[in-house]
Amino acid sequence: MPSHRLLRTLLFATCGHFAASIDNGIGVTPPRGWRSWNQFDTAINQGLIEAQYAAMVNKSRMVDGVPTSLLDLGYSSAGIDDGWQKCNSGPGGVGFHDAQGYPIVDTSKFPDMKAMTAKARSLGLTAGWYGNNCACKETRPACGLTNGSDTCFAGDVKATLDFGFSSMKIDSCGIQRNMTNYARLFNQSGTSVMLENCHNGNPYHPIREAGDRVDCPMNFFRTSGDIRPQWGSVLSNLMTTAEFNAGLAGPGCWGYPDMLEVGVSAMPARGGLEYLSYAEARTHFAAWCIVSSPLVLSHDMTNDTTMDAVWDIISNREALAVNDAWAGDAGVLIKQSEEMLPFANCHWGFNQFCNNSAWMVWKKELPGDKVAILLMNNRNTTANVSVSWTDLPPDMEFRCAAGGCPVRDIFAHEDLGVHEGGFTATNVASHDSSFVIVQQCAKEPSYPFHCVNETIR
Numbered sequence: 330m331p332s333h334r335l336l337r338t339l340l341f342a343t344c345g346h347f348a349a350s351i352d353n354g355i356g357v358t359p360p361r362g363w364r365s366w367n368q369f370d371t372a373i374n375q376g377l378i379e380a381q382y383a384a385m386v387n388k389s390r391m392v393d394g395v396p397t398s399l400l401d402l403g404y405s406s407a408g409i410d411d412g413w414q415k416c417n418s419g420p421g422g423v424g425f426h427d428a429q430g431y432p433i434v435d436t437s438k439f440p441d442m443k444a445m446t447a448k449a450r451s452l453g454l455t456a457g458w459y460g461n462n463c464a465c466k467e468t469r470p471a472c473g474l475t476n477g478s479d480t481c482f483a484g485d486v487k488a489t490l491d492f493g494f495s496s497m498k499i500d501s502c503g504i505q506r507n508m509t510n511y512a513r514l515f516n517q518s519g520t521s522v523m524l525e526n527c528h529n530g531n532p533y534h535p536i537r538e539a540g541d542r543v544d545c546p547m548n549f550f551r552t553s554g555d556i557r558p559q560w561g562s563v564l565s566n567l568m569t570t571a572e573f574n575a576g577l578a579g580p581g582c583w584g585y586p587d588m589l590e591v592g593v594s595a596m597p598a599r600g601g602l603e604y605l606s607y608a609e610a611r612t613h614f615a616a617w618c619i620v621s622s623p624l625v626l627s628h629d630m631t632n633d634t635t636m637d638a639v640w641d642i643i644s645n646r647e648a649l650a651v652n653d654a655w656a657g658d659a660g661v662l663i664k665q666s667e668e669m670l671p672f673a674n675c676h677w678g679f680n681q682f683c684n685n686s687a688w689m690v691w692k693k694e695l696p697g698d699k700v701a702i703l704l705m706n707n708r709n710t711t712a713n714v715s716v717s718w719t720d721l722p723p724d725m726e727f728r729c730a731a732g733g734c735p736v737r738d739i740f741a742h743e744d745l746g747v748h749e750g751g752f753t754a755t756n757v758a759s760h761d762s763s764f765v766i767v768q769q770c771a772k773e774p775s776y777p778f779h780c781v782n783e784t785i786r
Contacts (some may be wrong), residue, residue, distance in 0.1 A: 336743045351512035351581075353521040354547035357721050358653045359583045360523060360623040362406030363399075364457065364498070367556070367627035369462050369594045371412030374438040375445050384641055386452045386632035390455075392636075400453055402644055403653075404524070404626065407449060413439050413583050416465030422542030422644035424467040426625035426760040430484030439694025442710035446493035455495035457523070460485050481665070486514040489522060499547075508605055514544035522615055526550040535577040545582035552678050556587035558603045561672030563590065564685045564707065565611045570620040571662045578621060578659040589614065592639040607654070608761035611642045611740065612705055615764040618652040619693045620660035621701045647739045648764065650700045651693060660693035660701075663720050670707060688714045696720065701739070706757040714763065717751035721767070729769070739764040 363381060365373050381670040385407060388396040394697040415435040423435045433454065434442060449594055467481075489497050499511060508526050515522050526534065533551075535545040553705040554564040567587035570578075578584040591610045594603065605613060611729060617624055620675040665686035675683035691703040700721060703713035718729040733749035745752075745765070754763030 334739050338584040338705050350455050350544050351524055351548065353524075353548070354521055355581075356583065357519050357580045358655070359585075359621050360549060360609045360625075360654075361649075362407060362408065362455075362624075363404060363626040363630065364410050364588055365412075365627070366410035367558075367588050367590060368629050369410075369412075373409055375440060375442075375699055378407070379445060380450055380631050381629075382407055382454055383447050383728070384636075385454060390640050390644070392646065393637070395552045398646065399626075399630070400641070401659065402649060404624070404643075405453070406455045408496060408625075410459045410498070410499060411462050411464045411500070413442075413459070414462050414465060423469070424461065426463055426467065426484055428483050430480040430482075432488050434529035437635040442492040446495075450493070452607050455523075456493065457498060458492070458494040459498045459500065460489075461500045461503045461505045463500055465564055467501035468504055472761070479510065482507070482510045482514055486511065486518060489515075490518060491519055496525065497525050498525040499700075501525040501528040508546040523548050523637045526591075529554050534573060535582055537576060540574040543577055543579075543582065545577075546750075548581060549585055551587060552584045553586040556590055557674060558593045558605050559674035560588040560605070560609050560707075561683055561685075561719040563605070563616070564611065564672060565683045567616050567620070568662075568719075570622070570660070570684065571586045572622055574659045575661060579657075580655055583621055583623055584621070584659070585625070586617070588616060588627045591626065591642055592635045594628075606640075607638070607759065608758050610639060612703075612760060612762040614642050615646075615648055615739070615762055616691065616701050618648045619701055619764075620692045621652060621693065624649075624652060626668070635750050645739065647737075647742060647766075651695065651739070651766070654693070654695045654701075656694045656696045658692075658694035660691060662689060664690035664716065672707075688712065690716050690720065691712065692716075692721070695766070698721055700767050702752070702765050702767060704752075704757065704763045704765075706759065711758055713753055713755050714757055715751060715753040720751075722742060728765070735768045737768070738765060 363385065372683060385399045388398045394531050402522050410772055413434060415433045416425055417423065418433045419426050420428050427433060437523050449456040456723045499508065506528060511524060515524060535543050538544050540754060545682050554568040556562050556566050558632045570584055573584045590605055591614050631638060666688045669684040670686040671682050671684055672688050675680055675681050685707060687708050689705045693699055693701045702716055704716060718734065733747040735753050736745040738745055752765065757763055
């Protein structure tokens with residue numbers, strides 16, 4: 330096995346412009362797992378989290394006729410979010426860090442953090458933690474923190490390692506927003522910890538520096554504001570990746586437009602019961618796959634009704650393979666309608682409106698001369714959505730123009746034959762999509778290129 334630093338060196342040599350200031354060698358593909366916030370808010374406790382662990386390794390459902398768990402599909406990390414800390418428990422009743430900068434756990438909810446993370450490890454999972462908490466955010470903690478000092482940063486890092494957590498999500502609520510501080514201290518610890526920036530796109534998102542170097546003191550970073558289970562929210566969050574992904578997101582440093590809302594029903598505290606339709610949920614999932622977003626589930630995995638309803642979405646191995654793949658392209662919007670439609674609830678907790686295109690086409694280049702394409706219908710009515718081969722990278726356009734290219738349907742798991750000129754998804758339902766892979770044609774001994782094999786795998 331190569332060392333973390335050697336792995337990082339090899340990775341950046343392969344990927345050209347990437348470099349990073351968190352040198353932990355992990356997050357080579359977009360992370361995949363679960364977090365508690367979107368479904369449970371702060372109403373969490375150790376028993377609830379351990380029940381989610383058990384659900385992640387449950388093999389009662391099938392993929393291709395084989396009993397399969399979420400862990401088998403790569404969902405390996407399970408994280409607690411806000412609600413573990415004991416608010417106003419620091420010296421003088423201020424903050425949730427003690428005088429030495431160590432975070433104070435609410436033991437009435439989490440009596441034994443070490444036992445909880447040990448339970449995760451015993452099941453083959455990793456446990457994730459959460460810092461810079463919002464439920465009782467600190468602006469002047471008892472440990473005398475300023476954004477550039479180490480006291481509370483060091484206490485958080487020490488507690489993360491003491492308790493046995495393997496990832497750390499840093500929110501934007503309190504004063505501890507300096508991701509470089511966290512990256513430096515975790516690097517110095519010698520233990521690899523997945524570091525997540527949840528700062529709503531800024532500050533401390535990746536920065537392009539001189540010499541085409543990208544400074545990224547985290548393994549993945551939020552590109553958006555908070556998400557909710559509403560179509561307008563999904564669209565507005567997805568669109569933020571168009572700004573942040575290009576030239577910034579890649580192996581070891583992924584952009585994500587917040588956690589997945591697949592299977593989530595919002596709590597009454599967040600404005601009542603909300604949920605995505607099946608069509609919206611699978612398009613939401615496919616969109617996160619095609620922009621190389623970390624796939625962080627947040628529904629109640631112990632609810633069999635919910636799990637049965639979303640299983641074929643979250644267990645789609647072909648969609649997951651698109652998410653994992655890297656060929657220098659994190660996924661981009663290549664085409665959209667000029668017609669704009671209004672959507673409500675574009676931001677968590679607010680009934681704000683936004684405008685988005687009536688249809689969109691996203692693409693991600695894949696290894697093996699393939700490209701994934703997501704054709705989205707955002708209308709309230711059925712519509713056709715098309716992509717032309719001239720919308721693809723130049724070499725692919727040339728090859729497909731010479732006789733068409735084979736297309737495979739990721740949702741239906743079937744080949745759709747060779748298509749000349751482009752591909753049209755017909756009768757796409759409202760807020761639904763067509764998710765396909767296009768294969769470049771094989772090169773014959775002499776010009777022109779043409780397709781000699783219509784099967785895509």
